Amino acid sequence: MTLFARKSAEGGRAVRHEPAELVPTVEDLEDAAAHWGVPGRTAVVMTMGALHEGHATLIRAARERVGAKGFVVVTVFVNPLQFGAGEDLDRYPRTLDADLALAFDAGASVVFAPSVDEVYPGGEPQVRITAGPMGERLEGASRPGHFDGMLTVVAKLLHLTSPDLAFFGQKDAQQLALIRRMVRDLNFRVEIVGVETVREADGLALSSRNRYLSAGERRTALSLSRALFAARERLAAQEALRARAASLPGAQGRAENRAEALSRLGEARAAADAHAVAQAAEGGCAEAVRAAARAVLDEAAKAEPPLVLDYLALVDPADFTEVADGHDGEAILAVAARVGSTRLIDNIPLTFGATK
Numbered sequence: 001m002t003l004f005a006r007k008s009a010e011g012g013r014a015v016r017h018e019p020a021e022l023v024p025t026v027e028d029l030e031d032a033a034a035h036w037g038v039p040g041r042t043a044v045v046m047t048m049g050a051l052h053e054g055h056a057t058l059i060r061a062a063r064e065r066v067g068a069k070g071f072v073v074v075t076v077f078v079n080p081l082q083f084g085a086g087e088d089l090d091r092y093p094r095t096l097d098a099d100l101a102l103a104f105d106a107g108a109s110v111v112f113a114p115s116v117d118e119v120y121p122g123g124e125p126q127v128r129i130t131a132g133p134m135g136e137r138l139e140g141a142s143r144p145g146h147f148d149g150m151l152t153v154v155a156k157l158l159h160l161t162s163p164d165l166a167f168f169g170q171k172d173a174q175q176l177a178l179i180r181r182m183v184r185d186l187n188f189r190v191e192i193v194g195v196e197t198v199r200e201a202d203g204l205a206l207s208s209r210n211r212y213l214s215a216g217e218r219r220t221a222l223s224l225s226r227a228l229f230a231a232r233e234r235l236a237a238q239e240a241l242r243a244r245a246a247s248l249p250g251a252q253g254r255a256e257n258r259a260e261a262l263s264r265l266g267e268a269r270a271a272a273d274a275h276a277v278a279q280a281a282e283g284g285c286a287e288a289v290r291a292a293a294r295a296v297l298d299e300a301a302k303a304e305p306p307l308v309l310d311y312l313a314l315v316d317p318a319d320f321t322e323v324a325d326g327h328d329g330e331a332i333l334a335v336a337a338r339v340g341s342t343r344l345i346d347n348i349p350l351t352f353g354a355t356k
Contacts, residue, residue, distance in 0.1 A: 022100060023073075023110045025118055026160055032110050033071060033162075040070035044163040045108075046154060049076040050093040050208035054198040056106040058167045061195050063107030065165055073161045074103045076113040081124065081149025093208055112161070119156065128152040131178055137320045138334060139174050139345070142310055150175060151182050158188055166190050171197040171205050173332050173347045174320055197346075199225065205346045212342040220307050221339045223300030224346045227293040227312070231333050234292035235350055238285040286325045286352065290314050293333060300337075310336040310343070317349070328353030 023029045033042070043062035047055050055074075062072045076099055083089040096113060103111050128148055131140060135147035158166065168176045180192050198206045203225035204218070213221055293312055300307035312335050316323050323331050334347040 021110065022096075023112045024114060026114065029073070029110070029112050029160065036071060036109070040068075041066045041164040042071040042073065042162065043165040043167060044073045044075065044157065044161045045167045046075045046077075046157055047099075048078045048092065048208070049099050049113075050095050050211075051076075051099045051102045052206050052208065054169055054171065054206035056102055057198050058169060058195050059103060059106035059108055061193065062165065062167045065193070070109075072107055072109045073163070074108040074111045075157055075161070076103075076111055077119060077153070077157075079119075079149060079153040080116060081128070081152055082146050083149075084143055084145060087143070088209075093211065119153065125152060129155050129182060134174075134181065134319050135178055137174075138311055138313055138315070139336065142336065147175070147178055151178060154179055155182065155186075155188075158183075158190055163190055165193055167193045167195055169197060170194045170349070171207070171346065173317070173334060173349075177317055177320060197348075203229065205344075207344060209342050209344060213339065217305055217339045217342065220300055220303045220305055221342075221344055223296055223303070223307055224335050224337060224344060227296035227300075227335060228333055228346060228348045230296050231289045231293040232348055232350060235285065235289050235352070238288055239353075242285075286314055286323050286327050286331070289333065289350065293335070297335070297337070305340055308338040310338065314350075323352075 023032055043066045045055065045058045045062050059072065059074060063070070066072060076096065078089070078092050078094070080089055083092075099113075100111055129151035131147035131151055134140075135151075136144075140147050166179075168179060170176060176192070176194050182188070183190060183192055200206060200210075202222055204210060204222055205225060210218070210221075290312065297307065297309055297312060301309065312333075313320075314323055314331055314333050315321060316327075317330055317332050320332075329352060331350045331352060332347050333350055334345070336343065336345045338344075
């Protein structure tokens with residue numbers, strides 16, 4: 001009998017402790033699942049601790065999907081394989097007591113918080129998952145080896161927790177895309193569920209690293225979300241303008257015809273917008289979207305303290321390659337930058353050609 005199960009007087013079945021408890025070892029995790037005799041599905045939410053409302057949203061989404069009788073495992077493990085030279089492994093916050101309270105309040109059944117030796121009993125694994133070319137772009141280029149380490153531990157945790165569903169935040173869009181690719185390519189029997197980015201009231205994407213920001217650094221950091229929102233607004237304006245142009249006589253066919261139609265609208269911005277549409281061949285406006293975001297980031301680079309841009313990229317969610325200016329369909333606008341000593345990432349999904 002483990003501390004995660006007890007016998008009921010009625011029939012000797014194992015039932016859940018209230019509140020749920022910490023699971024420190026693989027054996028205890030297996031015992032918890034077995035003794036609970038779970039009649040529903042199992043979900044896992046993988047974290048590195050320092051939990052916040054974004055993680056709580058993932059846990060609540062998992063609980064909702066599996067129902068009251070389902071088994072929700074939250075993992076808390078700071079994976080050393082994901083940290084490169086000079087990165088903040090030792091600095092990464094460890095707040096296990098607070099993490100347990102948040103996880104259980106949000107609906108976790110157990111929190112699996114193993115030691116490094118428990119996850120890697122023979123030391124660093126000799127065999128690892130390789131992220132491939134997709135893992136060498138953007139975050140992978142800035143943090144070599146990061147995605148190999150991430151996929152390796154995700155694969156291990158999927159095996160250890162045996163979930164029906166696994167929940168990940170869309171804030172880490174490239175990570176989510178790679179996990180989906182790994183699951184598809186290597187035939188993992190699990191559904192990967194992406195959950196929308198949770199933001200603070202001022203728009204800053206929730207992150208465990210936000211606590212490192214001073215008041216001044218936080219003001220500068222807000223430029224990441226502002227840049228993304230400016231790009232989204234620009235895309236909406238472009239799409240609306242394209243729709244109006246397409247409705248005018250003579251606007252059908254080539255992009256040049258649309259440009260002429262736009263010029264006839266007689267609006268102050270018509271000439272610039274007409275040029276943008278003409279350049280976009282069959283209706284894309286990717287470069288205009290990039291430019292709108294870049295303008296905000298350029299201003300933030302002059303702030304005090306300044307924002308130091310790592311990358312701004314408008315990519316295909318399937319493989320994280322840059323989209324062409326005539327792109328139609330789904331895309332992700334992603335940004336990474338440093339403010340002071342803190343590195344932050346953010347992204348938003350966009351849809352091009354929605355007015356067609």
